[in-house]
Amino acid sequence: MADECVGTLAFHAMLHPVGQATDELAMICASMVFLYVVLEADHLEAQRSWLPALQIAYAFGFAVAYFTSPFFFPFFVAAYGCTVLLIIFQAYRVYKLYAAEDTESAKWQRLLFWVAATFYPAAFLFLWVPENALCPIYPELFQALHLHAMFHIATTISPYCYVVFMTYHRCTVLKRDAEHRRGIGLAYVHVALSGTRNAWKCAKKLLASSRASLERRWLSGESRTPAIAKPCRREESG
Numbered sequence: 001m002a003d004e005c006v007g008t009l010a011f012h013a014m015l016h017p018v019g020q021a022t023d024e025l026a027m028i029c030a031s032m033v034f035l036y037v038v039l040e041a042d043h044l045e046a047q048r049s050w051l052p053a054l055q056i057a058y059a060f061g062f063a064v065a066y067f068t069s070p071f072f073f074p075f076f077v078a079a080y081g082c083t084v085l086l087i088i089f090q091a092y093r094v095y096k097l098y099a100a101e102d103t104e105s106a107k108w109q110r111l112l113f114w115v116a117a118t119f120y121p122a123a124f125l126f127l128w129v130p131e132n133a134l135c136p137i138y139p140e141l142f143q144a145l146h147l148h149a150m151f152h153i154a155t156t157i158s159p160y161c162y163v164v165f166m167t168y169h170r171c172t173v174l175k176r177d178a179e180h181r182r183g184i185g186l187a188y189v190h191v192a193l194s195g196t197r198n199a200w201k202c203a204k205k206l207l208a209s210s211r212a213s214l215e216r217r218w219l220s221g222e223s224r225t226p227a228i229a230k231p232c233r234r235e236e237s238g
């Protein structure tokens with residue numbers, strides 16, 4: 001998503017063919033990553049070892065055609081649209097796993113899926129297409145409506161929800177202890193610490209509580225051990 005953000009920023013800031021290429025080719029690369037994720041998310045280990053090579057070849061061939069053909073834009077839109085529909089279709093297969101569950105996580109997953117699956121196509125059909133078709137005819141009206149800005153907001157929310165949706169699903173496949181949470185208005189997946197890190201966290205907690213207990217005993221005069229006497233004396237003298 002980061003490369004797409006940089007590409008989009010470059011395109012809208014420069015309105016130059018180079019910016020446009022970084023924006024649109026990044027969309028193709030991001031769609032390949034999203035497709036790979038949904039195709040392999042159900043397996044503990046990747047089942048299609050040939051898939052990354054095929055996707056890189058597709059993206060490379062696409063980039064060559066993009067730069068060599070002046071009439072490529074309609075093909076770009078069609079190819080990208082087909083990839084997005086394929087991702088939605090595959091994600092629906094994952095969605096069905098949560099469709100009948102009556103848990104909080106399943107409700108989150110259903111909501112995330114529907115936002116991801118509907119915002120992107122709807123933004124394309126109802127914001128991008130009308131603006132591109134009608135803006136040359138009614139420029140003042142469409143400049144006031146800011147449909148393109150709304151298109152970008154909707155097409156940012158949609159892939160973000162997809163990432164959260166797939167992250168949670170991947171955690172369930174890996175049997176990781178995960179849950180949906182909200183922070184600064186955004187949904188995210190909180191993954192519990194793994195065994196080693198959890199043990200380290202417990203050890204730190206134990207150490208802190210032992211230290212607090214020793215300090216309490218020291219202050220009450222019950223026990224004045226040299227181990228904590230030194231730091232306390234330094235503080236007093238300083």
Ligand SMILES: [Zn+2]
Pocket residue numbers: 012148152
């Ligand atoms: Zn744009």
